[in-house]
Amino acid sequence: MFLQQLLNGLTLGSVYALIALGYTMVYGILELINFAHGEIYMVGAYLGIIFLGFFTAIGLTSYSLTLALFLTVLLSIIFCSSYGFTIEKIAYKPLRNAPRLSPLISAIGVSIFLQNYVMLTQGATDKVFPPLFENSAFEFLSVRITSIQLFIILTAGVLMILLRFFVRKTRMGKAMQAVAQDKTMASLVGININTIISITFIIGSGLAAVAGLMVAIYYGLVNYSIGYIAGIKAFTAAVLGGIGSIRGAMFGGIILGLVESLGAGYISSEYKDAYAFIILVIILLVKPEGLFGRGV
Amino acid sequence: MTGDKLHVTSFKENFYKATKPLVIALWLALLFIPFKGIRAAFILFLALAISLVILKVGNKLLGTRNRLKDKCLLLVTRYASLITHHSSFITRYLLLPLLFFLPFFASDYFIDVTILAGIYIILALGLNVVVGFTGLLNLGFVAFYAIGAYAYALLNTKCGLGFWSALPFSIGLTTLAGFLLAIPALRLRGDYLAIVTLGFGEIARLVLNNWDSLTKGPNGISGIAPPAIMTVSFGKLSYYYYLVLLIVIMTVFITRRVYSSRIGRAWVAIREDETASSAMGINTTMYKLYAFAFGAFWAGLAGAMFAGKMQFVSPESFTFMESVLILSMVILGGLGSITGVIIGAIILVLLPEVLREVQLYRMLVLGGGLVLLMIFRPQGLFGGKECHS
Numbered sequence: 001m002f003l004q005q006l007l008n009g010l011t012l013g014s015v016y017a018l019i020a021l022g023y024t025m026v027y028g029i030l031e032l033i034n035f036a037h038g039e040i041y042m043v044g045a046y047l048g049i050i051f052l053g054f055f056t057a058i059g060l061t062s063y064s065l066t067l068a069l070f071l072t073v074l075l076s077i078i079f080c081s082s083y084g085f086t087i088e089k090i091a092y093k094p095l096r097n098a099p100r101l102s103p104l105i106s107a108i109g110v111s112i113f114l115q116n117y118v119m120l121t122q123g124a125t126d127k128v129f130p131p132l133f134e135n136s137a138f139e140f141l142s143v144r145i146t147s148i149q150l151f152i153i154l155t156a157g158v159l160m161i162l163l164r165f166f167v168r169k170t171r172m173g174k175a176m177q178a179v180a181q182d183k184t185m186a187s188l189v190g191i192n193i194n195t196i197i198s199i200t201f202i203i204g205s206g207l208a209a210v211a212g213l214m215v216a217i218y219y220g221l222v223n224y225s226i227g228y229i230a231g232i233k234a235f236t237a238a239v240l241g242g243i244g245s246i247r248g249a250m251f252g253g254i255i256l257g258l259v260e261s262l263g264a265g266y267i268s269s270e271y272k273d274a275y276a277f278i279i280l281v282i283i284l285l286v287k288p289e290g291l292f293g294r295g296v
Numbered sequence: 297m298t299g300d301k302l303h304v305t306s307f308k309e310n311f312y313k314a315t316k317p318l319v320i321a322l323w324l325a326l327l328f329i330p331f332k333g334i335r336a337a338f339i340l341f342l343a344l345a346i347s348l349v350i351l352k353v354g355n356k357l358l359g360t361r362n363r364l365k366d367k368c369l370l371l372v373t374r375y376a377s378l379i380t381h382h383s384s385f386i387t388r389y390l391l392l393p394l395l396f397f398l399p400f401f402a403s404d405y406f407i408d409v410t411i412l413a414g415i416y417i418i419l420a421l422g423l424n425v426v427v428g429f430t431g432l433l434n435l436g437f438v439a440f441y442a443i444g445a446y447a448y449a450l451l452n453t454k455c456g457l458g459f460w461s462a463l464p465f466s467i468g469l470t471t472l473a474g475f476l477l478a479i480p481a482l483r484l485r486g487d488y489l490a491i492v493t494l495g496f497g498e499i500a501r502l503v504l505n506n507w508d509s510l511t512k513g514p515n516g517i518s519g520i521a522p523p524a525i526m527t528v529s530f531g532k533l534s535y536y537y538y539l540v541l542l543i544v545i546m547t548v549f550i551t552r553r554v555y556s557s558r559i560g561r562a563w564v565a566i567r568e569d570e571t572a573s574s575a576m577g578i579n580t581t582m583y584k585l586y587a588f589a590f591g592a593f594w595a596g597l598a599g600a601m602f603a604g605k606m607q608f609v610s611p612e613s614f615t616f617m618e619s620v621l622i623l624s625m626v627i628l629g630g631l632g633s634i635t636g637v638i639i640g641a642i643i644l645v646l647l648p649e650v651l652r653e654v655q656l657y658r659m660l661v662l663g664g665g666l667v668l669l670m671i672f673r674p675q676g677l678f679g680g681k682e683c684h685s
Binding site for chain 2: 031033046047050075079082083086091094095099100101103104105106109110111112113114115117118120121122228232235239270271273274277280281284285
């Protein structure tokens with residue numbers, strides 16, 4: 001039972017961590033709580049259903065499931081990244097020098113817009129993700145591990161390692177760190193701030209799209225309102241780990257997933273969503289810099 | 297950079313400039329494909345391209361860039377200041393008589409909507425104290441509204457207290473909640489404060505939703521008695537209307553007086569520059585606490601009014617969207633402007649009722665509107681000064 005909850009928590013936590021990365025990167029660079037990020041994740045889940053439905057309709061799924069899935073993932077990432085990019089250009093860029101609360105309110109506006117847009121075009125009821133493959137499970141130390149869970153944990157892990165490599169080792173990643181530390185100085189040494197900010201949004205949204213797809217496959221159900229709660233939880237994860245820190249977002253996400261899963265198993269499942277908020281409030285009050293401090 | 301007169305624009309640059317609206321339109325239309333299909337995306341492309349080209353040509357005809365936008369904004373400013381300057385005249389000789397005689401000629405439905413608008417005005421004025429006067433973003437304001445409503449609902453149904461005897465408890469409890477939340481939360485900076493208040497709002501809603509033995513969970517509490525004086529019940533719509541009208545006038549009066557008092561000036565000073573105001577000897581933490589508690593006070597009153605009006609409360613009425621709606625009223629009207637906030641509340645309550653067909657799109661428009669407002673007129677329709685964190 002305990003190990004089972006641990007595994008469920010780890011799965012959930014990996015998803016939170018993936019979304020949290022987007023929050024933490026944007027906050028690290030713009031000092032903006034990108035409220036719309038949770039909705040990007042929700043849009044990613046919907047895009048998965050839409051594209052897969054489209055490929056099934058044109059017969060690609062029955063021809064080659066792998067190809068259809070691959071294209072679905074690819075297209076979802078591309079579209080979500082484009083959404084992230086466009087949102088930044090329209091809603092945040094004109095407000096870069098405005099008082100701090102203006103971009104936050106603008107972000108809330110974008111979030112509400114996206115949520116209602118999806119509700120109006122896709123309906124307010126739950127959407128079902130087509131069960132494509134048999135969810136094979138195997139027992140290990142009396143824990144039932146499904147292949148989807150394994151897939152989620154592995155994918156999240158690989159993506160996080162790649163991101164860490166990107167930020168630490170590549171030229172672009174180093175530029176990103178420089179912008180996070182000091183925008184003026186970074187632009188003085190010839191870094192194009194606008195490009196870096198756009199790339200941050202593109203990467204963050206792409207990761208959110210993957211998270212959305214994985215959750216759609218895992219639960220099999222998608223609703224237009226999932227973005228808000230998941231967004232707040234991922235934000236909590238980012239704050240828990242120390243906002244602005246990529247390593248912090250990973251650990252914060254996993255810790256949050258574990259707390260939620262164990263809390264639901266042992267304390268009360270009705271208050272499942274409240275744990276995140278309680279952690280958020282406590283962390284902000286006691287140790288607002290989080291577990292791992294600052295710095296992209 | 298290209299404004300330089302000596303700079304000769306090349307053909308390539310002109311080409312980019314001319315096609316830019318088309319590229320933007322095409323890009324936005326492409327983004328719509330997965331959700332709306334190709335045909336809708338094409339229509340959107342045409343609409344966007346045409347409007348962007350018209351905007352561009354219009355700006356060119358008017359001269360310098362952004363003229364069209366500036367002209368529109370100037371118009372808003374002019375009318376807004378016209379209304380604010382004559383607001384006391386308008387209220388005294390036009391609005392108050394009209395409102396007083398409203399139940400005699402308006403339909404029940406319209407009175408119902410007006411009552412709702414009145415409750416929202418109280419809420420928005422309360423939030424305005426926190427966000428508008430003091431510059432603290434509170435995203436969980438609806439929690440206080442909920443506490444006020446549930447306090448009256450429970451005191452009435454469980455303890456049998458009437459409206460007037462329950463009201464002090466209900467408001468007192470809400471004010472206390474405001475204090476208790478503010479004590480730890482005020483140590484945080486602007487946007488973190490916003491998130492903590494949001495968390496508080498969600499926790500409150502989850503507790504109401506799950507504490508079945510007390511709040512009956514998602515089913516809500518029904519059978520709440522409407523307010524009554526002696527044996528006259530305010531259950532009748534027009535009576536309740538006058539009650540709400542009276543309380544709204546009282547709210548406007550009190551918030552206005554407090555705003556121009558020493559406390560109000562301290563709030564504005566904190567909003568404009570916290571460091572400077574604390575250097576001038578203002579105890580900023582104390583005054584922020586007052587703002588939170590004072591804001592919560594009105595939310596508690598509005599909550600009790602709401603419970604008395606609906607005679608039913610459920611957690612569904614107190615979601616995050618409600619918080620955003622109230623916040624939008626404050627922002628649309630203009631942070632800190634009492635006239636503006638009242639008009640903002642009226643617009644956001646009445647408009648969707650008048651335009652029934654767009655009701656579905658209400659939140660969509662609200663979201664987009666918030667973004668546009670922040671970009672083009674961050675001080676709101678009637679606000680004079682911008683808000684600082």
